[in-house]
Amino acid sequence: MxxxxxxxxxxxxxxxxxxxxxxxxxxxxxxxxxxxxxxxxxxxxxxxxxxxxxxxxxxxxxxxxxxxxxxxxxxxxxxxxxxxxxxxxxxxxxxxxxxxxxxxxxxxxxxxxxxxxxxxxxxxxxxxxxxxxxxxxxxxxxREDHEDLLVLLRPLFFTSFMLADQVADNDFYGAESVVFSSASSKTAYAAAYELRGRGPRLIGLTSSGNVAFTRSLGCYDEVLSYDEVDGLDAASVVYLDLSGVPATRSALRERFGDRLVRDIAVGLTNQVPNAEAAGEVFFAPVQMRKRRQDWGRDGLEDRFAAAWQRFAAAAGEWIEVxxxxxxxxxxxxxxxxxxxKVAARQxxxxxx
Structure with a gap:
């Protein structure tokens, strides 16, 4: 070399x-x-x-x-x-x-x-x-024994942690359910892990080939493939879009109409920018600045560290390094x- x-x-x-x-x-x-x-x-x-x-x-x-x-x-x-x-x-x-x-x-x-x-x-x-x-x-x-997980997940988990915090900080925008696209992605399921059991029903949308893996995580109450969107049933929905696929957004808007109370773009996958079509864009540093004011720098870091340790204990079983x-x-x-060509589990x- x-x-x-x-x-x-x-x-x-x-x-x-x-x-x-x-x-x-x-x-x-x-x-x-x-x-x-x-x-x-x-x-x-x-x-x-x-x-x-x-x-x-x-x-x-x-x-x-x-x-x-x-x-x-x-x-x-x-x-x-x-x-x-x-x-x-x-x-x-x-x-x-x-x-x-x-x-x-x-x-x-x-x-x-x-x-x-x-x-x-x-x-x-x-x-x-x-x-x-x-x-x-x-x-x-x-932690030295967490180095592999840290290089793979820490940057994504920070986004996930702040995303989950913003959604919860706004009382889930009054919605009954939170729908995630690209639900097999690390950013999505880490945010779902943070929100699990805190109120609304969590629904993951993913490709048909990733449904079994995404269900096995236990982060979502329900996991559907993208072509099953018409089967979704909820009184009101927050959509967290991590895929940027226009057809998914269109299907949700057609399905729920005014019951889609928030449409939030979170990054992108599949090399398709999604911010332009969404109702709003999530930007982690904005929520981070808010929480530094609320909790102080040490308070934010303590909460993030505690959340990471909880997540890492579970994620170590999900990731094939x-x-x-x-x-x-x-x-x-x-x-x-x-x-x-890289499997979601890898x-x-x-x-x-």
Missing amino acids: PASWTFAVLRDDLRKPTVVEGATPVPDAGEALLRVDRVGLTANNVTYAVLGESMRYWDFFPAGIGPEWGVPPLWGFADVVESAAPGVKVGQRFYGYLPAASHLVVRPERVDVSGFRDASGHRAGLPSPYNAYRLTTGDRVY RAGVGPDDLRRVWLDLVDG GHVMRL
Whole structure:
């Protein structure tokens, strides 16, 4: 394996990746060099690439080989292998937003016992949650034996946790039932796990091939395939759309009319943006800011950590972890994800 490498894809054709080899970066004064170690690879990472231009995800990790190429962002763990940054030491391990690459140079600021923020110039105008790196020894959520689950599920679970909190915070908008599309997706069933037993009936919609798996999770009161929408019966419904499939939204609107009290877009899958057609869009940082005001930063983190520990105990039985090593395995799994060939039960963890 080369000393340093970067995995990039054509921005306008995600099925065309390349691997660029080079010398190991050397940090300047105030910088640290991270060796990317363990990362998760899910459909969420393809979503980052699909929205790379509109949401500026391509801007986090410039490919350096031309504007037509982009480096997919991943979540995972990295170790400090060289540091010229005060307070950041060689050997420390951090969790955060990482490139599909062997190394990352960061410029740490606001360094404390919980971690740091990357103050690199090209990241200054980008969303701050993606610039935070958590030191494992100061992280309420971290457990060494949970690393695979953390790289696969933690970023999604944060969205799920805040989504469930917003729905419950609004008393389920007065609805009798909550309907999830893409119910076999990790974001959907994690939110359902949080809402289970707290009031309304939870109904999952998924493809016919994923019905059995989704039912086996026990997160939903009822699971139906998309072509069974006409069989749904509820006095009033909140729709949480994680699929972005126009036909599903149309079928629900036709079925329930005014009884569809909320239609909320939550990200996208299948590379189909869903926000434009929905009644509203869920954005996790908005609810996060509200809860920081309500509970304080420590209060929010304590609640999130407790929810994660509950969820991880269950999710460990649901996820079939598949391990890979290096750029060749990364390329293979990336193409499978882009083509929709990864089973809902599988989670791919890469050692880079």
